[in-house]
Amino acid sequence: MRRGRKAAIRGEEGTVARDAGGLPNTFTKLLIRNAELYGSRPAMRHKDLGIWQTWTWGETLEIVRAYAAGLHRLGLKRGETIAIVGANRPKLYWSVMAAQMLGAIPVPVYADAVAEELRYVLAHAEVRFAAVEDQEQVDKIQSVQDRLPKLERMIYDESRGLRDYDHTKLNSIEGVIADGGKALAADPALRAWLDAEIENGKGSDPSIILYTSGTTGQSKGVVLTNERSIAAAHDTVVFDHLDENDVALAYLPLAWVGDHYLNYAQGMVAGFCTACPENSDTAMSDLREIGPTFYFAPPRTLELLLTRVMIRMEDAGYLKRKMFHYFLGVARRYGESILDRRPVPLGGRLLYWLGEALVYGPLKNVLGFSRVRTAYTAGEAIGPDLFAFYRSIGLNFKQLYGQTEAFLYVTAQPDGAIYSDTVGAACPNVDIKIAENGEVLFKSPGMFTGYFKDDAKTAEVMTPDGYVKTGDAGFFDEKTGQLKIIDRAKDVGKLNDGTLFAPKYIENKLKFYPNIREVVALGDKRDFVTVMLNIDLTAVGSWAERHNVVYASYQELAGHPLVYEMVAKHVDEVNRSLAADKMMVGAQIRRFLILHKELDADDGELTRTQKVRRGFIAERYAPLITALYDGSSEADISTQVTFEDGRKGTISARVKIRDMQPAAPAPLEKAA
Amino acid sequence: MRATGGPDIAVGDVLLSVENVSLAFGGVKAVSDVSFDIRKGEIRAIIGPNGAGKTSMLNVINGFYQPQQGRITFKGQTRSKMRPYEAAEGGIARTFQNVALFRGMTALDNIMTGRSLKMRKSFVWQLLRHGPAMREEVEHRHAVEEIIDFLKIQEIRRTPVGRLPYGLQKRVELGRALAMEPELLLLDEPMAGMNLEEKEDMSRFVLDVNDHFGTTIALIEHDMGVVMDLSDRVVVLDHGIKIADGSPAEVMKDQAVIDAYLGVAH
Numbered sequence: 001m002r003r004g005r006k007a008a009i010r011g012e013e014g015t016v017a018r019d020a021g022g023l024p025n026t027f028t029k030l031l032i033r034n035a036e037l038y039g040s041r042p043a044m045r046h047k048d049l050g051i052w053q054t055w056t057w058g059e060t061l062e063i064v065r066a067y068a069a070g071l072h073r074l075g076l077k078r079g080e081t082i083a084i085v086g087a088n089r090p091k092l093y094w095s096v097m098a099a100q101m102l103g104a105i106p107v108p109v110y111a112d113a114v115a116e117e118l119r120y121v122l123a124h125a126e127v128r129f130a131a132v133e134d135q136e137q138v139d140k141i142q143s144v145q146d147r148l149p150k151l152e153r154m155i156y157d158e159s160r161g162l163r164d165y166d167h168t169k170l171n172s173i174e175g176v177i178a179d180g181g182k183a184l185a186a187d188p189a190l191r192a193w194l195d196a197e198i199e200n201g202k203g204s205d206p207s208i209i210l211y212t213s214g215t216t217g218q219s220k221g222v223v224l225t226n227e228r229s230i231a232a233a234h235d236t237v238v239f240d241h242l243d244e245n246d247v248a249l250a251y252l253p254l255a256w257v258g259d260h261y262l263n264y265a266q267g268m269v270a271g272f273c274t275a276c277p278e279n280s281d282t283a284m285s286d287l288r289e290i291g292p293t294f295y296f297a298p299p300r301t302l303e304l305l306l307t308r309v310m311i312r313m314e315d316a317g318y319l320k321r322k323m324f325h326y327f328l329g330v331a332r333r334y335g336e337s338i339l340d341r342r343p344v345p346l347g348g349r350l351l352y353w354l355g356e357a358l359v360y361g362p363l364k365n366v367l368g369f370s371r372v373r374t375a376y377t378a379g380e381a382i383g384p385d386l387f388a389f390y391r392s393i394g395l396n397f398k399q400l401y402g403q404t405e406a407f408l409y410v411t412a413q414p415d416g417a418i419y420s421d422t423v424g425a426a427c428p429n430v431d432i433k434i435a436e437n438g439e440v441l442f443k444s445p446g447m448f449t450g451y452f453k454d455d456a457k458t459a460e461v462m463t464p465d466g467y468v469k470t471g472d473a474g475f476f477d478e479k480t481g482q483l484k485i486i487d488r489a490k491d492v493g494k495l496n497d498g499t500l501f502a503p504k505y506i507e508n509k510l511k512f513y514p515n516i517r518e519v520v521a522l523g524d525k526r527d528f529v530t531v532m533l534n535i536d537l538t539a540v541g542s543w544a545e546r547h548n549v550v551y552a553s554y555q556e557l558a559g560h561p562l563v564y565e566m567v568a569k570h571v572d573e574v575n576r577s578l579a580a581d582k583m584m585v586g587a588q589i590r591r592f593l594i595l596h597k598e599l600d601a602d603d604g605e606l607t608r609t610q611k612v613r614r615g616f617i618a619e620r621y622a623p624l625i626t627a628l629y630d631g632s633s634e635a636d637i638s639t640q641v642t643f644e645d646g647r648k649g650t651i652s653a654r655v656k657i658r659d660m661q662p663a664a665p666a667p668l669e670k671a672a
Numbered sequence: 673m674r675a676t677g678g679p680d681i682a683v684g685d686v687l688l689s690v691e692n693v694s695l696a697f698g699g700v701k702a703v704s705d706v707s708f709d710i711r712k713g714e715i716r717a718i719i720g721p722n723g724a725g726k727t728s729m730l731n732v733i734n735g736f737y738q739p740q741q742g743r744i745t746f747k748g749q750t751r752s753k754m755r756p757y758e759a760a761e762g763g764i765a766r767t768f769q770n771v772a773l774f775r776g777m778t779a780l781d782n783i784m785t786g787r788s789l790k791m792r793k794s795f796v797w798q799l800l801r802h803g804p805a806m807r808e809e810v811e812h813r814h815a816v817e818e819i820i821d822f823l824k825i826q827e828i829r830r831t832p833v834g835r836l837p838y839g840l841q842k843r844v845e846l847g848r849a850l851a852m853e854p855e856l857l858l859l860d861e862p863m864a865g866m867n868l869e870e871k872e873d874m875s876r877f878v879l880d881v882n883d884h885f886g887t888t889i890a891l892i893e894h895d896m897g898v899v900m901d902l903s904d905r906v907v908v909l910d911h912g913i914k915i916a917d918g919s920p921a922e923v924m925k926d927q928a929v930i931d932a933y934l935g936v937a938h
Contacts, residue, residue: 047826048821049814049817049818049820049821050813050817050820050826050829051817160822160880160884161880161883161884163883163884164883278826278827279824279826279827281826281827282826282827285827285830
């Protein structure tokens, strides 16, 4: 079935735009369509008291109608905003649907936001109502309520602990739905009014405002409209062949564009079932019980899962362990080729088949991936080994690139053309341009109409010809034709000969080696690229133990000639992979050194979230940087360090510098 | 579905009273002539320095120890002797200072054991596990799931408790006590050995149990901050003797209490 569906859709992508025209133009009308088409099929599941509860599309429509009527009776009007604060729970998704039914605009907010962040969004979005999950959120909002003069009423899902609260401004969602249901049943005029209200909904009405997480300055409200959202979701539903038989687990934050797109919008368009975990801690076991067919996980989650599997395998019996590692080897050799339908020798196929029966199948079952047909990862660069592991055991993991302003998708990898270092080709109906400075610009069916109440910021990110600036620098890979994202555009510099220099791109390539922990790449306005790096004490330490390398401290191990030898090999491999890119061939690493101390947040070299603070490091290690560029083979440095107990001390060292031979450019062209 | 066996008592009335209770182990007097009461719906703290006789007092209430002197009146019924299972049937549940769970069983099964007194179908029916016995099991499982939801321990439902961190084991133990739907809940140092965050969580649960189920709670605690925040009334023991009784604020100002905690110059 998997194969058939894929083949059937190929080549139809051109017709997508026309198909989208046939779809209803608001989410509410889509809900009604789903209730007609898939009335008795599951729309939503939620585990409650240990049992999966299911609501069909038909039931969902009934509930949402009652909920909308209830909200109307409380005074929510067309064009107003309503905040949604909490985890992935049916009642909060229904809050989104009910608000949309009335033509009001839902504004989801991150559930773990601190009170002050919450206040900013609620005040900026001018909400009069807030649908919240539980007492925790009610308390948080009440603590800042005196600075939210517009907020009138909160409605909550979980009543626990709220019994003694003043209920003049509080309602339970259940109560609102019951009240609306009763009113609808009793009053035909209200029914007619609601039907008219639904009919009045326009495609150009805003369907949601998603606030960006605000890692760079104050968060901005991205306004998305019904018809654009639906058009975008339709394109990817066709692209990934999703239909009403699919199941997704909604475990990522409601307020994140990924959840609203992948689960809500795609679920509405395709009519598939969205399952909500029991709570945020049970997502892993719920995943296994639900067995989703469509799955999204950021690289960090995938890494965590893999580590957990590997640790548990180390505890397994000798035979199992041997078998596991043997068949992982088989998977590495043939798995990805089989997944991408490239030719594989018969023996390899047979071995892989055996591995599927003995190892990959059971493993996928334990992880909850048995039924996964399409899976995506995005958000940060993913290590090639990590990516290859999941793909080799038969999971169709792909990468996408997107942002809130695009309503997620800008690019995605089509089945069969998957690479760990690209993010795919432009999605159907998406237009991408690369600006002079390397910044990626796009125009897409789902793109936002503007930042809420912030025309200046909107104007800032739009080009005169209607493209949106992503703030990311990238280029199209010649070999695959897919987009590569290399760094934030503002961090990208140029070497003196004009070659593009993207520090993060080079650093990430090095950091994928377990032996290397932190990297600082230098090169902007210089003649060539150099790097300073930290080894990973755990990984290199265990290597040292196995190779009888004696050391007493990080400093000693970092300066060891054999360690330099090992790191040089990694740098050489990175250089070769850089040489394979025409854009990057000039940005190969010419010299490197291993720092005598670990970069540390206590010394101000890293941020608390473990990001390198370039400016500070450039100042602090100025003598080393000078040495990297003046040709000397070693340099002296003494730096102040802060110990864990707050005392300060000084570390002095003589650091060696290693020269590297750049690799020949693009050796792959010969083969082509 | 409260435990039965006695008249209904209104909130604020005396649920349990201890009168002139003395308990000695050979020559060691653990509790001497202590009297106090616990009112329905309140959180009553029993505090005191190490060796003050707090746990002994709890064990007397619970029927685990038989006092040599004195009377205990629970729900209007006076007794001098009671077995622990009688106390349990009468609606008294407790947790222990050192977690006392079935380590090899899952959190769910452990809490389920709290329901065993409420299982009415005979052993033969239980063996068959069909019809009425199954219905009964489902009913109890529902009650247990409510507790799991209440204590937010869904993710460890199927985990053997021996593998759980201490703080969670304490929570499971509280769950098992709650499964009895007790009228009076005795907590023996519910926060012992916990970090600050676990203490805050546990305090929240104790308050919620009191608020949500209306359960009367008597707790032993060392952490004065916790006692001040949680309890309605406090009784202070020192060397087996009651030295103070009153609201947390009153007790804190009491010179005898200050002396007992800080020591006194001789």
